[in-house]
Structures are given as structure tokens and as C-alpha cells.
Amino acid sequence: MTVKEKLLKLRELLAGCGGAVIAYSGGVDSTFLARVAQEVLGERVLAVTACSETYPAHEQKAALETAQQLGLPHQTIYTDELANEQFAANPPERCYFCKKEMFSKLLDIARQHELACVLDGANYDDQLDFRPGMQAARELGIRSPLKEAGLTKEDIRKLSREMGLPTWDKPSYACLSSRLPYGERITREKLTMIGEAEDYLRSMGINVLRVRHHGNMARIEVNCNDFPRIIDLSGKIVEKLKTLGYSYVSLDLQGFRSGSMNEVLDVPSVEL
Known part of the structure; x- marks a missing residue:
């Protein structure tokens, strides 16, 4: 059709x-x-x-x-x-x-x-x-x-x-729980950390992103064309995310992809 x-x-x-x-x-x-x-x-x-x-x-x-x-x-x-x-x-x-x-x-x-x-x-x-x-x-x-x-x-x-809908080019989004590896307990404190970290990156003009939460490490996913900006601002980003409670801050070299937490599962990827 x-x-x-x-x-x-x-x-x-x-x-x-x-x-x-x-x-x-x-x-x-x-x-x-x-x-x-x-x-x-x-x-x-x-x-x-x-x-x-x-x-x-x-x-x-x-x-x-x-x-x-x-x-x-x-x-x-x-x-x-x-x-x-x-x-x-x-x-x-x-x-x-x-x-x-x-x-x-x-x-x-x-x-x-x-x-x-x-x-x-x-x-x-x-x-x-x-x-x-x-x-x-x-x-x-x-x-x-x-x-x-x-x-x-x-x-x-x-x-x-x-x-003429304003959402025609809006990036896909998923709930904050999708930022945690399966099996890691979801808590309000963790969701707050993730949300504030993503808000901070978004305030820098980066709209397509995920902050994946791995215990005390934040794994940042952005489009590959945003890598230079992340690296240029790395000092500020690390400082901010450490104030939120992260000990380590990393940039995922595979870049942003939907459902990266599903890569450990034997199932098709899902947009998360």
C-alpha cells in the first residue's frame, strides 16, 4: 500500500x-x-x-x-x-x-x-x-x-x-528505566541521576542521547557527529556528572543506538 x-x-x-x-x-x-x-x-x-x-x-x-x-x-x-x-x-x-x-x-x-x-x-x-x-x-x-x-x-x-505537526522530527524517546542494565534494581535515586545527567547534556544542544547507568559509571551514547562536542566539553561534563554521584564517565565509541541494553539478550533490538 x-x-x-x-x-x-x-x-x-x-x-x-x-x-x-x-x-x-x-x-x-x-x-x-x-x-x-x-x-x-x-x-x-x-x-x-x-x-x-x-x-x-x-x-x-x-x-x-x-x-x-x-x-x-x-x-x-x-x-x-x-x-x-x-x-x-x-x-x-x-x-x-x-x-x-x-x-x-x-x-x-x-x-x-x-x-x-x-x-x-x-x-x-x-x-x-x-x-x-x-x-x-x-x-x-x-x-x-x-x-x-x-x-x-x-x-x-x-x-x-x-x-504540520511539531513532533514530525522529534527524536525517539524511552523511559529512564531503560538506561539501567537488566537485573540492576530501579530506584528513584538512580532515575534522578540519569535524568539530571541527560538534562545537562541536552542543555548543551545535544538532543539525541542516552546516559546508560552502570553502577557508579555513566556511559554516554550520542550520535557520532556529536563526538567532537562531547570531547571538547569533557571537563565540564565529567565535573557535572561526578556531582550527581558518578565516579566514572565514559563515551560509547559505537555511538547512539536504540536498545543497546538489549545487546546482551538473545532477542531483537528494541527502541529504548
């Missing part, structure tokens, strides 16, 4: 929902889905953002601002994944427990507002990845219309740009 044919199929799928709660992070996929759903369903759409310690404040703020800019009906809820020992222990299926809590709350909201469907922003490419959260979606009957319509990330960026 062409991209336009996929978009038509998406509109048909959304029309069949009658009304929907959308899991809305403010990223490329969920923003595009929410916008098209709003065009198709009008007031029968509610975008819901789940906030917690794993979701940085700047991402929460950006999601709210984008929703306001687009005139999306929007609601914020709060989740507490760290209270779930199965999540905090950080097994490879960690995302399953997070998504199950979030989707369960979205189903409650859908019932309260008499909206028939709960939708997420999973796209066609995502089914090729290791995404335990998709199992939770299947178990709870959450639909993924972007995936059902065959829309890839490239398709969604292209259509978002044509629609």
Missing part, C-alpha cells in the same frame, strides 16, 4: 472505534495518532499522559504543550511502577508490568467517559522488536491502529510533516 492508502485505512479503523482514549506520550507516533483520531472522531477522543518517576519532567511538559497547541482533549494520570517489585527488579520483561498498570488505568478512564476503545501508538515497525509491553496490550484488548494500518515510523514522520 502507498502511504496515502495506509492513512485512509487508519481513518477507517478509527471511524470504527466510535470513540477512544489514546495513550499519549507526546512522541511522534502518539501525537500523530491523536491528531488523526481527533479529525475522525471529533470530541469522542481523549489523550491521556501517564506520568511517573520514569517519565522526565521535560517530556511531560512537552506532551502537555503539544496537546494544548493542537487543541487535543487531554488528561494526566500518575502511575507508580516502582511500587511493583516485579518492575523494580528490572527483568527483561520490565515493560510488561509498566504497560499493564497504565493500560488498566486507561481502560477505567474509557469506561468513565463511555469511550469504546483504548488505543496506543505502536507502529508497524514495532512488531519486529522485543517489546514486552505489547503482550500487556494484547491481554487487555488495547488496539494499535497505526500497526493495523501498516504505518511505519518513516510513514508517520512523513505524514506528520505534511500535517
Whole structure:
């Protein structure tokens, strides 16, 4: 199918929902889905953002601002994944427990507002990845219309740009828990260290990055073309990250790549 044919199929799928709660992070996929759903369903759409310690404040703020800019009906809820020992222990299926809590709350909201469907922003490419959260979606009957319509990330960026959406070129993002190696316990203190370290690098104009947390070592991933800038600013970066609690600061010579923590698993890579 062409991209336009996929978009038509998406509109048909959304029309069949009658009304929907959308899991809305403010990223490329969920923003595009929410916008098209709003065009198709009008007031029968509610975008819901789940906030917690794993979701940085700047991402929460950006999601709210984008929703306001687009005139999306929007609601914020709060989740507490760290209270779930199965999540905090950080097994490879960690995302399953997070998504199950979030989707369960979205189903409650859908019932309260008499909206028939709960939708997420999973796209066609995502089914090729290791995404335990998709199992939770299947178990709870959450639909993924972007995936059902065959829309890839490239398709969604292209259509978002044509629609004038501000997120069309937004870098992919994942929760802060994905910065820790599987098996290392997730704590509020570690998430705070990671978040502040990434905020500092972002303040230097580096937008595509991850600070991977390995005990007392921070492993920085950035695009290879940002290496010179990191090296030029290495003194300031090391000083800052040591004040956050890191003893060692390293630059990953493989550069930024989604899902680098999955490289130790015998599964496909996932965008984390």
C-alpha cells in the first residue's frame, strides 16, 4: 500500500472505534495518532499522559504543550511502577508490568467517559522488536491502529510533516528505566541521576542521547557527529556528572543506538 492508502485505512479503523482514549506520550507516533483520531472522531477522543518517576519532567511538559497547541482533549494520570517489585527488579520483561498498570488505568478512564476503545501508538515497525509491553496490550484488548494500518515510523514522520505537526522530527524517546542494565534494581535515586545527567547534556544542544547507568559509571551514547562536542566539553561534563554521584564517565565509541541494553539478550533490538 502507498502511504496515502495506509492513512485512509487508519481513518477507517478509527471511524470504527466510535470513540477512544489514546495513550499519549507526546512522541511522534502518539501525537500523530491523536491528531488523526481527533479529525475522525471529533470530541469522542481523549489523550491521556501517564506520568511517573520514569517519565522526565521535560517530556511531560512537552506532551502537555503539544496537546494544548493542537487543541487535543487531554488528561494526566500518575502511575507508580516502582511500587511493583516485579518492575523494580528490572527483568527483561520490565515493560510488561509498566504497560499493564497504565493500560488498566486507561481502560477505567474509557469506561468513565463511555469511550469504546483504548488505543496506543505502536507502529508497524514495532512488531519486529522485543517489546514486552505489547503482550500487556494484547491481554487487555488495547488496539494499535497505526500497526493495523501498516504505518511505519518513516510513514508517520512523513505524514506528520505534511500535517504540520511539531513532533514530525522529534527524536525517539524511552523511559529512564531503560538506561539501567537488566537485573540492576530501579530506584528513584538512580532515575534522578540519569535524568539530571541527560538534562545537562541536552542543555548543551545535544538532543539525541542516552546516559546508560552502570553502577557508579555513566556511559554516554550520542550520535557520532556529536563526538567532537562531547570531547571538547569533557571537563565540564565529567565535573557535572561526578556531582550527581558518578565516579566514572565514559563515551560509547559505537555511538547512539536504540536498545543497546538489549545487546546482551538473545532477542531483537528494541527502541529504548
